[in-house]
Amino acid sequence: MALGRVIYVAHTVCIRSELQPMAPDRIGSSSSSRQRDLVFVVNPLGANGRTGKEWRKLVPYLRSRLGKECNICESITSGPCHAIDITREAIREGADAVIAVGGDGTLHEVVNGFFWAGKPVVSQVKESTHSTALGLIPLGTGSDFARTFGWKNDPHEAIERVARGLRSMIDVGVITGESCDHHYFINVADIHLSAKAGFYASRYKRFGNLCYVIGALQAFIGHQNQDMRIRFNDGPWETCPQVTALCIGNAKYFGGGMKITPNADPFSRNLEVVTLQNFKWYDFVLKLHKLYSGTHLSVKNVSDRSVLSIEVEDISGMGGGIYIQSDGEHLGFLPKKISVVPAAIEMIL
Numbered sequence: 001m002a003l004g005r006v007i008y009v010a011h012t013v014c015i016r017s018e019l020q021p022m023a024p025d026r027i028g029s030s031s032s033s034r035q036r037d038l039v040f041v042v043n044p045l046g047a048n049g050r051t052g053k054e055w056r057k058l059v060p061y062l063r064s065r066l067g068k069e070c071n072i073c074e075s076i077t078s079g080p081c082h083a084i085d086i087t088r089e090a091i092r093e094g095a096d097a098v099i100a101v102g103g104d105g106t107l108h109e110v111v112n113g114f115f116w117a118g119k120p121v122v123s124q125v126k127e128s129t130h131s132t133a134l135g136l137i138p139l140g141t142g143s144d145f146a147r148t149f150g151w152k153n154d155p156h157e158a159i160e161r162v163a164r165g166l167r168s169m170i171d172v173g174v175i176t177g178e179s180c181d182h183h184y185f186i187n188v189a190d191i192h193l194s195a196k197a198g199f200y201a202s203r204y205k206r207f208g209n210l211c212y213v214i215g216a217l218q219a220f221i222g223h224q225n226q227d228m229r230i231r232f233n234d235g236p237w238e239t240c241p242q243v244t245a246l247c248i249g250n251a252k253y254f255g256g257g258m259k260i261t262p263n264a265d266p267f268s269r270n271l272e273v274v275t276l277q278n279f280k281w282y283d284f285v286l287k288l289h290k291l292y293s294g295t296h297l298s299v300k301n302v303s304d305r306s307v308l309s310i311e312v313e314d315i316s317g318m319g320g321g322i323y324i325q326s327d328g329e330h331l332g333f334l335p336k337k338i339s340v341v342p343a344a345i346e347m348i349l
């Protein structure tokens with residue numbers, strides 16, 4: 001998307017600045033003086049419509065802060081999964097960064113847009129010497145991924161990060177199932193009760209963070225802990241009895257601020273697996289504060305380990321009834337294999 005080239009990203013509007021003397025090159029490692037192409041992928045309906053409103057207020061500031069150095073391209077999503085296509089196209093067109101504007105769901109789709117058929121999407125621009133970075137302006141309901149970095153839902157702070165342009169290679173997780181499709185996540189993937197709670201919570205986003213409480217209460221109805229077959233790092237299969245929830249973290253938080261995988265680190269080149277077994281409803285009432293503070297690893301029936309991969313099968317006889325979600329998005333049911341993809345994406349930090 002260098003100057004003079006046409007951008008074919010659907011619904012993308014590029015707010016190009018007047019030609020001006022170049023500012024110092026802060027975004028990316030290239031020393032060329034060309035303007036950077038930043039594609040902002042905006043979910044107008046994130047956080048029950050707040051994302052769209054905040055974004056409209058933000059655009060004038062964004063132009064004044066970055067417009068001299070960068071071509072600012074705005075791409076408004078038209079529905080679920082659109083952010084994936086926008087991202088793929090932007091990368092192929094040689095964008096310097098694709099920046100998700102919204103919640104974890106939008107970030108999740110943008111991350112999936114960095115891949116195609118199990119491989120990274122690459123620029124088709126012949127002269128391109130840079131890779132496309134991932135950025136985030138957190139403006140969602142939960143915005144859980146941002147919490148690992150201590151980022152708030154503060155768009156001005158996020159724009160400063162983009163302006164500063166520090167980048168680092170970050171891990172992602174990949175989930176494969178019987179269909180052999182590859183599905184990527186950047187935050188937390190989780191199985192059984194929490195995934196079911198997330199599935200229901202997505203229906204109540206209009207209530208803000210309360211949606212997670214409502215979702216959890218609904219998921220408890222008829223919930224049963226289940227035996228599962230698990231294997232770590234392609235090792236031997238073992239039975240894990242009475243699993244309540246299995247959480248696989250690349251980062252630390254889910255469910256609107258629960259520090260579920262407190263030792264996860266997206267730069268560690270592995271994933272943290274936290275297993276809750278044999279929990280009853282009253283265990284959640286008594287131990288909820290520990291789940292929020294991340295001090296639950298010492299609680300009875302909670303275990304924790306660091307892995308490269310984990311494979312999980314349903315042996316409950318529930319016939320496809322055990323939910324899995326990734327980054328708060330419903331992904332279907334077991335069996336699934338979840339693996340780390342080390343240093344998969346360059347992220348603006």
Ligand SMILES: Nc1ncnc2c1ncn2[C@@H]1O[C@H](COP(=O)(O)OP(=O)(O)OP(=O)(O)O)[C@@H](O)[C@H]1O
Nearest residue numbers: 046047078079080102103104105106140141142143
């Ligand atoms: N134009 C659109 N219309 C309807 N849904 C959309 C649109 N664009 C994106 N989506 C969907 O909205 C869902 C939620 O978006 P997002 O994650 O940004 O907000 P949120 O749910 O409020 O925040 P969080 O996930 O952090 O709690 C995503 O799963 C995405 O597929």
